[in-house]
Amino acid sequence: MNQSDRKFWWALGFLGGVYVLLLAMLLLADLQYARVSEFATLVESPELRYSLWLSLISSLMSTIIAMWIAVPLGYLLSRAQFRGKGFLDAFVDIPIIVPPVVIGLSLVILFRQSFLRPFDDWLPVAFHVPAVILAQCTVVTAFATRTMRSTFDDLSPRQEQVAMTLGCSRAQAFWAVVLPSARTGLLTAGTLAWARAFGEFGPVLMFAGAIERKTEVMPVSIYLQLSSGDIETAVAISLVMISVAVSVLLLVRSTVGSRAI
Amino acid sequence: MFRYQKYAVASLVILAGLITALAFGPGRGxxxxxxxxxxxxxxxxxxxxxxxxxxxxFERETGATVEARFAGSGVLLSSLRLEEADLYLAADRGYLEQAQERGLTTRIVPFARQHPVIAVRTGNPHQIQSLADLTREKIRVTLPDPERAAIGRIAKALLESQSHWEPIWRHAILQRATVNDVANDVKLESADAGVVWNTTAAQYPELDAVEIPDFKSADSEIGIAVLKTSQQAELTQRFIDELLDPEIGQQIFARYGYDLISHEQRKVTP
Incomplete structure (x- = not known):
């Protein structure tokens, strides 16, 4: 490595390091603030166990549903040409632009409409568990769609065209050629959607309420603890959330990310 | 079948598994x-x-389920315009009366009282004894916003008559939406003093309450309202009975530092 290269790497390391240092200090401050005894009581509390369980299940469900929408929608926006495409492109970004709590409020208002009443009688949504998933989905699908769209944009359409001249149908080319080349994007979109869903707060609070042992996901637990002044427990729950989220991301990236899927 | 088609099918199988897990899982979900x-x-x-x-x-005794939604009294009041509920418990009578004016309630029952105090960290390191101390230089004050929090409105009303409010409000570095935010500020040392309920201060072991004569005069009534949308007259009544029972609800609230409203003093509306 020559002298100027080394300087370049050092400069990059310094600029990135400032941020990494900030994050590390935040974590250390949290660790120092939370009492060790808090963790012992937390692990035994049925409320926290339930909210962790619900958080994990709902975020995974939201991720799968979001990917089922984001992949086709991203591909459509990337490859298809149709009237109003520019508008649709911006329209799908709405959940990214507006504050998340607006999504929650809008869902509450939507589910008050009388035409949805029969559905709500059959499967209660608002202020029940399905509301958690719907609120998470509405937000994270936009992020996943954006990621998938730029992934497909970066892929040259040539490969699909070659596959189609070799006799593949559009659908076959999509499954056999496009998706395998988009695997990094799929992984990014999936993990981004999951992480967003796992930490989603505003819309869940609005649309699912903060009902203990029912619609209480971890961010809601943190809010409930803060609102009764128990900052130590709020910090302890945050640390549990951070460790779960980081473990999941590391696990996914090291297994799925390294294997040639 | 292409490999990615298998992945897609697998994702649907996982989704079905998750739905089953939710449906038969723990909690009331x-x-x-x-x-x-x-x-x-x-x-x-x-x-x-x-x-x-x-x-x-109550749940143990009746077998019924109480779904409690917790938020600031004002926030809940606006939610009540969008959602149906049986009971509304507010930290100040003002909110209950607003609910009544909007035609949301059938009955209001006050059951406990609280009054504002100045919250400081345990041991009162800055020697704050009076309202005048709140405008001292270098004392960082956090206040509840009169527009959003019940305690803010009451504190303002009490102090405005002697024109104490304005200088303190201008001196404050933080204006908060809920009383717990104010208490958290003092607890986290973002501020040296703040105006909270005496009951709030009692719930925080890290805080001491400084009693102010001006504040003691006015009491805020905590009350519960039965809502018009409720269709469970018997059960709501039973909950209120439990809350007012000297052996049950009243005893619990007394333990948390609330002043109780005796049966004779209780003004039930209508």
């Missing part, structure tokens, strides 16, 4: 409606700890 009767209670966040004890007992 899932997709079922509750089996027994359900009472929906909108409850001021500051009252969470004592009310949880009342709810636990």
């Amino acid at each position: 899932g997709f079922r409606r509750e089996r027994g009767p359900v009472l929906t209670l909108f409850c001021a966040a500051g009252v969470r700890e004592p009310i949880r004890e009342v709810i636990e007992r």
Whole structure:
């Protein structure tokens, strides 16, 4: 490595390091603030166990549903040409632009409409568990769609065209050629959607309420603890959330990310 | 079948598994409606700890489920315009009266009292004894916003008559939406003093309460309202009875430092 290269790497390391240092200090401050005894009581509390369980299940469900929408929608926006495409492109970004709590409020208002009443009688949504998933989905699908769209944009359409001249149908080319080349994007979109869903707060609070042992996901637990002044427990729950989220991301990236899927 | 088609099918199988797990999982979640009767209670966040004890007992005794939603009294009041509930418990009578003016309530029952104090860290390191100390240089003050929090409105009304409010408000470095935010500021040392309920200060071991004569005169009544949307007259009445029972609800609230409203003093509306 020559002298100027080394300087370049050092400069990059310094600029990135400032941020990494900030994050590390935040974590250390949290660790120092939370009492060790808090963790012992937390692990035994049925409320926290339930909210962790619900958080994990709902975020995974939201991720799968979001990917089922984001992949086709991203591909459509990337490859298809149709009237109003520019508008649709911006329209799908709405959940990214507006504050998340607006999504929650809008869902509450939507589910008050009388035409949805029969559905709500059959499967209660608002202020029940399905509301958690719907609120998470509405937000994270936009992020996943954006990621998938730029992934497909970066892929040259040539490969699909070659596959189609070799006799593949559009659908076959999509499954056999496009998706395998988009695997990094799929992984990014999936993990981004999951992480967003796992930490989603505003819309869940609005649309699912903060009902203990029912619609209480971890961010809601943190809010409930803060609102009764128990900052130590709020910090302890945050640390549990951070460790779960980081473990999941590391696990996914090291297994799925390294294997040639 | 292409490999990615298999992945897609696998994702659907996982999704089905997750739905099953939710449906038969723990807690009161899932997709079922509750089996027994359900009472929906909108409850001021500051009252969470004592009310949880009342709810636990009530559920054990009646077999009913109480779904409590906790948030600031003002926030809950606006939610009531969008959602249906059985009971609304607010930290200040003002909110209950607003609910009444909007035609949301059938009955209001006040049951406990609290008054503002100045919260400082334990041991009062800055020697804050009076309102005048709040405008001292270098004392960082956090206040509840009169527009958003019940305690802010009451503190302002009490101090405005002697024109104490304006200088303190201008001197404050933080204006907060809920009383717990104010208490958290003092606890986290973002501020040296703040105006909170005496009951809030009592719930924080890290805080001491400085009593101010001006504040003691006015009491805020905590009350519960039966809502028009409720169709469970018997169950709501039973919950209120439990709350007012000297052996049950009143005892729990007294333990948390609330002043109780005796049967004779209680002004039930209408």
